[in-house]
Amino acid sequence: MNIDGVTTGIVLDHIQAGKSMEIYEYLGLDKLQSCVAVIQNVRSAKYGKKDIIKIDELIDLNLDVLGYFDPNITVNYIKDGKLLEKKHLALPDRLTDVLHCKNPRCITSCEQEIPHVFELVDREKKIYRCIYCDTQVRV
Amino acid sequence: MQRDQIRNLISILDLSVDEINGLIDVANDIDQHPERYQEACRHKQLATLFFEPSTRTRLSFESAMLSLGGSVLGFSSANSSSAAKGESVSDTVRTVGNYADIIAMRHPKEGAPMIASQHTVVPIINAGDGGHFHPTQTLTDLLTISRKKGRLSDMTIGLCGDLKFGRTVHSLIEATLRYPNIRYILISPEELRVPEYMIDELKEAGADFEEVTDLEAAMPQLDILYMTRIQKERFFNEEDYLRLKDTYILTPDKLKNAKSDLSILHPLPRVNEISVKVDEDPRACYFYQTLCGKQIRMALILFLLGIHPEEQA
Structure with a gap:
């Protein structure tokens, strides 16, 4: 299955398999005009299976909420095809x-x-x- | 004054052990020299906002302020305030904060005094919030224990009755956990055991405690017996209340194996959990507690208002 890479946007990686739609809805990604891909049950060496969400736009994300949903998520900020920042989440205080x-x-x-x-x-x-x-x- | 400079008493943990010991010293001085304090709060006003009925707590606050030379205003039930019209706690205290120098609040909802403290610049005293905390009762209990035992350490405290919803129990445990060598025997029916977060606190503090159901078996070990009422108002289901309300009734017979210097405390009101026949026993301290309650509240009002008459004596 082929899905285009993100040139400028955000990739939420290592989402626990099955949780991506819940996160999609909570973050209100359905309201974005840009392209959003929800990919479920991707093979993962670390977790066996994982979900990924790709957002074709740099938006403000509530990382506390994301950390609460799944503290293992990695947030990758990408600009002009290059990795701008990689954030590892944790349960918020x-x-x-x-x-x-x-x-x-x-x-x-x-x-x-x-x-x-x-x-x-x-x-x-x-x-x-x-x-x-x-x-x-x-x- | 800025809000973050105001001292409130929401939980007993808002006071350090040194501050509690200081309040006990002032209360003892008030007992010995009441004349030194009779004008200490002149021109100061205490508002008692009681959204839930109370006899001792409200009257002891009012008596305390009057004995300090101050004055009091307030209401004694939600029905006689704008809460009956749906006014929020924050709006009520914003208003009352313009009329009074200090507020004592009782509310059936847990956390209401904390909300109040976020919306006014006068000190808020939690006079009981639901089944949560009742820190001024705890100060009362600590003063009573300290006067009866001459110490607040090295003793076995039995807490008996409703340990689930009994806010005085939770506050007393949290307070005494900070004193050395206290052992707890938690005596309750299965359904009314102390909540999980309190058990966690006991474990975290490394406290010596056990949960039991038999009061008489625990009796010989106790230095303090803290009886509580099974509170009808905390039950959503009357059947549960009726089934549990008579689980523990303290009678002279049950005190046969108790220590001769046991102190029996109760936050009052009682219903039938302590027989009136126990009242004449010299170990019964629950009416003496009510005097301690007034004196420690006098000390607390002075502390929160930053008034130190004892230094001028």
Whole structure:
């Protein structure tokens, strides 16, 4: 299967197989005018299978959100056919309005305008904690 | 004053151990020399914003401020404030911050006082947020324990009852974890065990603790017995409440094997978890706690307002 390389744009590599559509939707890539390729189940020496997203445009990406979805993603910024920058992601220390607190006693459950903020408390176990009520979420 | 220069009390961990010990010293001085403090907060106003009912906490705050020569304003239920019209916590405190020098807030939703602290430049005191924290009750408990035992270290504390939703339990554990050689016996029904994040905190701190269901078996080991009420208002399902509410009832009979210098604490109100027959036992400290509650809140108000009358004495 042939898909053109990106001349100027972004390549999201090493996405966990099966997660690319979720990321595509969350990043709102369907709203872009430029060419976007979602490639699933690509053979990978490291992971067995992986997904790749190619975006034919340099756009602002929320790397915190991407890191939350999949901390193993590599973000490659390409300009004029050359690799401008390669970023390795990690679980972000703080997430705003990505996770939603499910504790019915949390203040966020009744006041809609309050941002849902979670802080990473255990990177190894991937546990976040709501800053308001301390409810923990394993991602 | 800038918001980041304001001291609030949202969680007991907002205070260092030295600051807690300092508050205990001031509360003891207030006990000995109340006259030194009677004008300390003249022309200062405390707002008590209670979105949920309370007797002791609200009245002790108001009594504390009045005994410091200040004045009080506020409301005692959400229905008598604009919260009933749907006003947000942030809008309420933005308004009240223009009327008062310090705010004590109780709210049924967890995190409400934290939100409040982000929207005003007057100090916010968390007077209880849902099943989350109740730091001024913890200060009360620490003052009571310190007066009864002469120390805040080297003891076995039994916490009994609703350890899941019992906010006073969570705050007391977090506070005492910072003192050396405290052992915890966590006595509760399976359904009301302490939340996972508290267990994690106990493990991280390397604390000596065990979770049990039998109060009488644990009794002989205890230096402090901290009883709690099974709180009807924390249950979404009344059946669960009815099934669990009478799990632990402390009677003189159950105290037979207790140490002679045991101190029995309870944040109050009680329903039936401590028999009134225990009230006459010299080990019962729960009404003495209410006096400690007023004096430590006096010390806290002075601290958060930056007033130091004891230095002028």
